[in-house]
Amino acid sequence: MNDIAAIFRRPKVQIALAGFRDQLESAIGQIIAIQQIPSPTFAEEKRAEYIEGQFRAIGLKDVFRDSSNNVYGRLPGHEPDRAPVVLSAHLDTVFPAETDLSVDRKDQVIYGPGIGDNSTGLAGLLLTARTIVEHQLPHAADIHFVANIGEEGLGDLCGMRIVVDRFGGEATYIVVEGGLFGRLVHQAIGVCRFRVDVTAPGGHSWGGFGTTSAIHVLGRLIAAIDDLTVPTIPRTTYNVGIIEGGISINTIAHSARLWLDLRSEGKDELDRLVDHVREIVAEMNEKHMVAEDGVQIDMVQVGDRPAGNIDRQSPVVAYADAALRLVGADEIRYMASSTDANIPLSLGYQSVCLGLTHSGNAHRPDEYIDITNLPAGLGQLLLVTLAIAE
Template sequence: MDTYKQVYEQLKQMKAVEEAITFLANDDTRTLEEQIVLAEIPAPPFKEEKRTDYIYEQLEHLGLVDVQKDEEGNVFGAYEGTEDGPTLFVSAHADSVFAEDVDTTVTHKEGTYYGAGITDDARGLAAMLSIVRAFTTNKLSIKGKIIFGATVGEEGVGDLRGVKAFFEHHTDVDGFISIDAVSPTEIIYLGTGSYRYEVTISGPGGHSFGAFGTPSALHVAAKAAAKLTEYDVTDVPKTTFNIGSIQGGTSPTAIAEFARMTIDLRSNGNLQLQAIDDYLHQALATAINEESTRAPLGKLTYTVTKIGDRPVGTQSTDAPIVRVAEMATKSLDLTPKLAGPASTDANHPIHLGIPALTLGAGGEAGAAHTLNEWYRPTNSYLGPQRVLYTILGLVGTHETESLLPRRLAK
């Protein structure tokens, strides 16, 4: 019999596992209540402390060992097994995309909950805490160790700083699950890479008529932007660009002394991401040269600052962690679906060669990253149940083997 199938047949027959699965269903209302509490705590990147403090208190209260907050701001604690086995990190991200002054009040209407950040990733955090309760309440006996926690800086300018810091200081971790989004069937096992830049251009400026012939910083930005939009992107692997903002100048009658651009480059392929990155830098240099030739009465300078670097993450559909998640999904009589690449905390460990997935926290959701974000708790317990089944398959129990391979600490 296939090892994966055998392990999951054993897990489904274990009374303690059955009780934990039932516990998660019964804990569903409490999980939703905690989700609302978390969503209403403002937590933009670099200002997640109030929300992580809440998670810290809950992890301590639930009896995890060695609960701590690291220098980056991540909080986590351990659930230790009784036998030697792999170490798995399971987390949701603590930050949301919304600024500190955004109203995060959650409202309810006809079975749907509305609020900035109600799903992303307040649902993931609440699901993670429910899973911890299932482990500690039912005293599940495992091999190895599970580290449960909340990472900071997953969104936008956070640039995965939390998960990057965690894996820099925990080289003995064998695998990772990020709880994000909601689907109880999709398995995100690939990571979309991205480079994000802020480009600043400076020049002498001058009167638009009297100093004509002086180069314009805004002209350079416009030329570079036009060149980038001409780039022939690939559909497979999907590659994209976006000029998020262009700012500069002071008046229609003044040659712009400065200009600033923000740019986002993304791809599901390493080579393609590097290619469009090279093109961007060439386009900027060419735009500077063209404007300097057109208007030679002054010198232009520019700086390119990388403000985001998310690596491409690739792993096989036959990877043990993927197969385990598929079996965990089937154990709930659901049909697993391998999702397309996404940009999540899992990007970084996958890039490092550490098996990693992003799994949904259950329910239905929409309008993410907008003030109209909504969440509907339809069969929402299925998310935590699927994650719990995945965890048990990976780390193993006193009756089942561990399906997550051990890796040597570096």
């Protein structure tokens, strides 16, 4: 491993780190400029266009957008045959395009939808690239900067799957999130998501009383799922996040639907949980087929985020830990999460997800970042990148 402390002590690097502190307001302006561009999952084009323009203005090479709207740019190293470093941050947010994106600042805290997740992460890509270029910081390996689509919700990490297919297992992947400063994600939580559709004859609530209701069937299904026992180690969870159905209060529902989220830190445990839910659905379908009551339950998978992990002593994780200590992080925690890093981690590739500052209320209109640690978070990202690319 390269000596990250020696990199930290280099005069040019010290000047660059001081710049993150001295130019904090400029960094905040960059974050807000990104946050003001709506970027719902599957509709990231406008934000992708902005990032592409910024990549070109910085002077990155081979800047382009692929057919999915992932944005790429490259800083050539002086040893181009070396395994590359890939820095990525996701373009999309959970907020619809019509969301009011107004920002409110109270001292060190800035509020706004998507301000942390992931406008700050995207700004981190731009600021890191700009700093390396402006201060002419040397690196042997090529550094690829990628703003990818489809991290949130039903995006199912589709953008990152394309990125990893492109760069393969030789690359080291650094996934950047706006929050999570002091947290190192080297373990990917597996997530399987399903849509369950129920159809039934339906009818009038008075005249058709006794006819099976799709909503009532859905309720029994939810109750059966809620009766499942799951392990606490590795942590395993289930959640029915959305239920839909019916057309009026006095109609026996002809159709109903639920959206189910299943998670585990362990692949085998997640597989078993999925099997249990499938068994519940199969048993209920069998019961209704015998009853000949016209009920059908269909379970369709809509998401599959693979689990995986690498050891804490892996080079990229060790560098990230060392970088946090060098920039003065008060506390360092290793954790499991569901992020774009799931894709490389599930394949055993060198990857870590790290954050740039403290944040809160993610996926809420009153989401916020506390900028106190932003210079340190940017410093961490710069140091990790230079150490791996050394």
